[in-house]
Amino acid sequence: GAGVSQSPRYKVAKRGQDVALRCDPISGHVSLFWYQQALGQGPEFLTYFQNEAQLDKSGLPSDRFFAERPEGSVSTLKIQRTQQEDSAVYLCASSNGENQETQYFGPGTRLLVL
Amino acid sequence: AQTVTQSQPEMSVQEAETVTLSCTYDTSESDYYLFWYKQPPSRQMILVIRQEAYKQQNATENRFSVNFQKAAKSFSLKISDSQLGDAAMYFCAYRDYQGAQKLVFGQGTRLTINP
Incomplete structure (x- = not known):
């Protein structure tokens, strides 16, 4: 089916604003991951869902970051009171099927906090 | 904690030539997966090749192949x-075979192809 999609593709926020980033995984994929990629760096893990259960949130940098996947499909990453250091590309990935170890990535959301 | 290191920030190669990108990693696990991902300027990460640590044979995918040296914890593309x-950014990544599902990425190597 279609690949992983993310929206919006670009988001500009004023410092202190709340933002919500959406991820639509590949249909039927059980696992969903969020990563943060700073400019010129490799992605860093934020959090992981298996269906609706958030099994690992060890990478969330602060309590301003919150993720949910209430029905085990679409996921939302919310950042409250955004700070300039939150500026990055946020990548979503999903996995399932025969090759469960392979994660398929979306195009990312580029967040710029002014 | 597992770490992945790519010591070549940038590489360039002439079109039609061969290039090798380096990656080393650190883990105490015996079973794991290793990956090379490609990220073109459009930013969508694409899987290039995958290697299971329990397989001694090096993975190949068309023009792409790996040199997996488990004892040396080296995984070059x-x-x-x-x-x-x-032409793209290439990232080496590690994942535990069981347990933590997350990918641990290296810093990336920017590959330029000269016509």
Whole structure:
């Protein structure tokens, strides 16, 4: 089916604003991951869902970051009171099927906090 | 904690030539997966090749092959007959075989193809 999609593709926020980033995984994929990629760096893990259960949130940098996947499909990453250091590309990935170890990535959301 | 290191921030190669990108990693696990991902300027991460640590045979995918040295914890990517479309950031990544599902990425290598 279609690949992983993310929206919006670009988001500009004023410092202190709340933002919500959406991820639509590949249909039927059980696992969903969020990563943060700073400019010129490799992605860093934020959090992981298996269906609706958030099994690992060890990478969330602060309590301003919150993720949910209430029905085990679409996921939302919310950042409250955004700070300039939150500026990055946020990548979503999903996995399932025969090759469960392979994660398929979306195009990312580029967040710029002014 | 597992770490992945890519010591070459940038590499360049002439079109049709061969280039090798280096990656080393650190883990105390015996079973794991290793990956090379490609990220073109459009930013969508694409899987290039995957290696299971329990397999001694090096993985190959068309023009792409790996040199997996488990004892040395080394996982290099060889691109043969380089094409202009191979220009991208290349990331090496690690994942535990069981337990933590997350990918641990290296810092990336920017590959330029010279026509």
